[in-house]
Amino acid sequence: MEFMKNARAIFALVMLNGIKPVMRSPLWLIVMLSYPLILVFFINIFAEYAVVDALVGGLISLVVMSGIAIQADIVWYKVELKFQDMVVASPVSPTIYMVGIAISELVYSSPAIALFLVLMALKGILSISSIPMLMLSMLLCWLSALSLGFYLSTRISDIRHIWALESLLSIVLSMLPPIYYPMSLLPEWGQIVSMFVPTTHAALLMKEAVGIISLMEHQRLMSLAVLLIWTIALMLLAKRKSVWREP
Amino acid sequence: METIFAERLVKVYGNGFYALKGITLTVNSGTVFSLLGRNGAGKTTFLRIMTTQLLPTSGTGKVLGYDVVEEADEVRKRIAVVPQESKPMYLLTVKEHVKYYLMMRGFSMLEASEKTRKVLDDLGLKEYADTLCMKLSGGLKRKVLVAMAVATEADVIFLDEPTTGLDPIARRLVWDVINRAAMSGRTIFLTTHNMDEVEAVADEFALINDGELVAQGYVDEVQRMLPYKMRAEVQVTASSPEELSEFGEVITIGRRLIIYPRDEEDSRRLYDYCAAKGLKLSVSPVGVEDVFIRKVIAHGVYEER
Numbered sequence: 001m002e003f004m005k006n007a008r009a010i011f012a013l014v015m016l017n018g019i020k021p022v023m024r025s026p027l028w029l030i031v032m033l034s035y036p037l038i039l040v041f042f043i044n045i046f047a048e049y050a051v052v053d054a055l056v057g058g059l060i061s062l063v064v065m066s067g068i069a070i071q072a073d074i075v076w077y078k079v080e081l082k083f084q085d086m087v088v089a090s091p092v093s094p095t096i097y098m099v100g101i102a103i104s105e106l107v108y109s110s111p112a113i114a115l116f117l118v119l120m121a122l123k124g125i126l127s128i129s130s131i132p133m134l135m136l137s138m139l140l141c142w143l144s145a146l147s148l149g150f151y152l153s154t155r156i157s158d159i160r161h162i163w164a165l166e167s168l169l170s171i172v173l174s175m176l177p178p179i180y181y182p183m184s185l186l187p188e189w190g191q192i193v194s195m196f197v198p199t200t201h202a203a204l205l206m207k208e209a210v211g212i213i214s215l216m217e218h219q220r221l222m223s224l225a226v227l228l229i230w231t232i233a234l235m236l237l238a239k240r241k242s243v244w245r246e247p
Numbered sequence: 248m249e250t251i252f253a254e255r256l257v258k259v260y261g262n263g264f265y266a267l268k269g270i271t272l273t274v275n276s277g278t279v280f281s282l283l284g285r286n287g288a289g290k291t292t293f294l295r296i297m298t299t300q301l302l303p304t305s306g307t308g309k310v311l312g313y314d315v316v317e318e319a320d321e322v323r324k325r326i327a328v329v330p331q332e333s334k335p336m337y338l339l340t341v342k343e344h345v346k347y348y349l350m351m352r353g354f355s356m357l358e359a360s361e362k363t364r365k366v367l368d369d370l371g372l373k374e375y376a377d378t379l380c381m382k383l384s385g386g387l388k389r390k391v392l393v394a395m396a397v398a399t400e401a402d403v404i405f406l407d408e409p410t411t412g413l414d415p416i417a418r419r420l421v422w423d424v425i426n427r428a429a430m431s432g433r434t435i436f437l438t439t440h441n442m443d444e445v446e447a448v449a450d451e452f453a454l455i456n457d458g459e460l461v462a463q464g465y466v467d468e469v470q471r472m473l474p475y476k477m478r479a480e481v482q483v484t485a486s487s488p489e490e491l492s493e494f495g496e497v498i499t500i501g502r503r504l505i506i507y508p509r510d511e512e513d514s515r516r517l518y519d520y521c522a523a524k525g526l527k528l529s530v531s532p533v534g535v536e537d538v539f540i541r542k543v544i545a546h547g548v549y550e551e552r
Contacts, residue, residue: 005353012350021338024379082333086395089298089328089405091320092351100351245319246301 006096013100017073018107033112036061039180040119050181052125056206057180059116060199063138064174066109067145068166070101074153075162094244102146125210133209137202140231144198145173147231147238154242172197179203182213198230249309250276250403250434251297256306258292258458266292268458269306274451276402279425279435281449283442283539289458290438291331291407297436298328298405311402327396331407331438335391337381341372344380348395366398370424386417390424397428404428406437410444422447442536452535454542461542472538475507479517479530494520498540505540507533 022028036058043054078084087097120126126134148169156162177200178186186194194200201223207213208220215223251274258267266289274280284290295301297308299319308315310322335344342363349359367373372387372394380388389409396404406425410418418441425448429435439445445452446466453463464472475495481504488497488504494517495508508514514530521528 004355008353008355009351012347016336016339016343016347020343021336024338080334081336082330083336085295085298085300085330086328086333086348087351088300089323089326090352090399091324245299246295 005091006093009092009096010100010103013097014104014107016104017101018104022107028108029111032062032065032108033115035065036112036116043180047181052120052123052210052212053182053203053207054180055116055120055123055125056203056210056212057174059113059120059134059138060141060179060202060206061170061174062109062113062116063142064145064199065170066105067102067142067147068149068169068173069105069108070098070146071149071153071156072159072162072166073101073105074150075156075159078153079157079159088244094242095239098146098150098238102142102150105146120210125212127210130209130211134206137205137209137227140227141199141202144227144231144234145169147234151234151238151242154244173199177203195226198227201227201230248276249273250311251280251436252307252309253293253297254307256293256296256308257304258289258296258301259304265458267296267303267306270455270458270460272453272460272463274434274436276434277432278450279429279437279448281445281452282436282438282455283440283445283452283535284438284455285440285543288440288455290440290455292458293455294328294405294407294436294438298326299323300328325402326405327399327401327403328405329389329392329396329407329409331411333392335380335383335388338379340377340379341383341391341394342367342376344391345395345398349398352399362398362400366394369427370394370397384417386413386420389413389417389421393421393424393428397424397431401433403434403436406435408438408440410439410441418444442534442539445535454538456543462538464538466535469535469538470533473507473533473541475509475533475537477508477514477530478533478537479506479508479514479528480504481506481521481526481528491517491520498544500540500544505537507537 040051040054040058044051074084117126152165153162156165177194177197179199179202183191183194183200183204204213204215204223205220205227208215251272253270253272256267256270257265259265270289270293282290282293292301296303297310297315299315299322302316311325313321315322345363345366346359349362350356354362367376370390372390375383375387380391383391393406393409396406409425410421413421422444425435425437429448437448449466451465454461462472470476481491482502488499491497491504491506494513495506498505506517508517518528
């Protein structure tokens with residue numbers, strides 16, 4: 001019974017924040033797609049050898065953007081529309097609210113994700129065996145980004161700060177680390193610094209899965225562990241430190 | 248039966264500001280109760296505590312017998328709230344707002360569709376059912392939000408300044424919705440700084456000022472709360488308070504002079520005085536505004552915020 005209620009709540013949130021707005025303003029689908037696609041386009045022109053890295057990077061970038069985007073929507077609902085106040089004073093739990101809004105963000109990014117998978121298949125780097133690791137890495141990246149986005153959204157009440165933060169996080173998580181380009185292009189200190197960023201590890205795992213690079217067993221386990229630790233830590237942060245009811 | 252109960256409710260914000268200074272208040276079921284006060288008086292803080300959005304610093308708050316701190320989940324199942332200055336989502340239709348809000352609260356799609364149809368019918372929103380909310384007027388937008396709350400069939404509906412910023416026609420649209428919702432027997436708690444609103448929709452009201460309750464009573468019995476039965480009003484430019492004080496208590500509010508004649512004789516003399524001087528005079532029975540004037544403004548605690 002409770003499961004059905006939660007499922008309905010998530011469905012309703014996906015409809016009101018995802019499907020219906022996308023149907024009425026499909027321009028957002030293009031906006032979501034354009035940022036990683038433009039990078040892939042230029043990398044293809046200036047460094048064709050790295051275009052397969054860029055396709056993996058595009059996928060990571062899309063799931064990270066999709067996760068982080070939750071903060072702008074939540075702050076919009078909280079500060080501008082006051083819709084979140086209606087949700088807080090209702091039987092909907094913060095977890096269900098977060099899941100519903102998070103899935104609705106995927107409505108915007110899923111066509112772009114599908115396109116990138118098609119491009120990877122056309123480049124011959126997507127195989128059935130690579131899909132589980134791709135999916136796992138993308139899922140962990142998404143969960144990390146959306147947990148961070150949700151936590152920040154409950155702490156920040158100015159939509160302008162959120163816009164700035166969203167851009168900054170996007171750069172830190174999906175532009176600077178070696179996800180669009182090979183890690184070997186970074187100097188040694190840069191490689192060390194990038195190991196502290198979860199998306200670096202997702203990129204390593206995904207690039208190995210599609211056969212661009214090869215990792216030693218311990219490197220693969222370390223990347224998986226770091227990504228997992230980041231995900232769990234950020235989910236705990238969202239669960240325990242997010243402000244739902246104001247103190 | 249008590250639907251809303253608060254006892255010595257205190258809220259101190261992080262900056263040390265006392266928003267509520269020990270409010271004790273009871274709202275009976277099936278009434279439309281209005282918490283009246285100027286901006287910053289503590290109305291929204293009180294409402295946010297009772298709707299489980301904000302934690303009190305001390306004191307007790309209960310809705311339908313459930314503690315708003317300890318049993319927030321039970322409270323949340325039974326209430327619906329329309330926050331101050333809330334807006335609908337621009338890219339959703341009126342029907343979608345109500346339907347998806349109901350589904351969020353756990354109703355099945357069939358139930359939600361049925362209740363949506365009924366509430367839009369009842370509240371005169373049927374013709375706008377498929378209109379995007381971005382195309383609605385301010386009054387209709389607010390009406391949609393109230394419809395969302397009403398459709399939940401919650402036992403208690405909280406409305407935080409539901410008509411602030413609306414023009415007189417839009418305000419009446421919202422009052423109409425509140426009155427219709429009240430007919431279903433549910434308890435409606437609304438905050439406002441608008442005296443007309445209290446008289447138009449509320450059965451009972453309380454006046455809050457600087458975090459303290461300064462008056463409470465039934466709207467129909469407001470005359471019992473005041474020592475005078477009638478009030479008269481002249482423009483301040485037309486006369487001076489000193490001249491008029493011989494006819495009763497005089498209070499100046501901006502460009503208005505409010506005179507409370509002590510008895511019929513004072514009223515008659517005031518009328519003669521104004522007639523002789525050619526002053527425009529309007530006389531009416533005392534109302535909610537007079538409670539506000541006497542309890543807040545006349546005690547010198549009013550300052551523009």
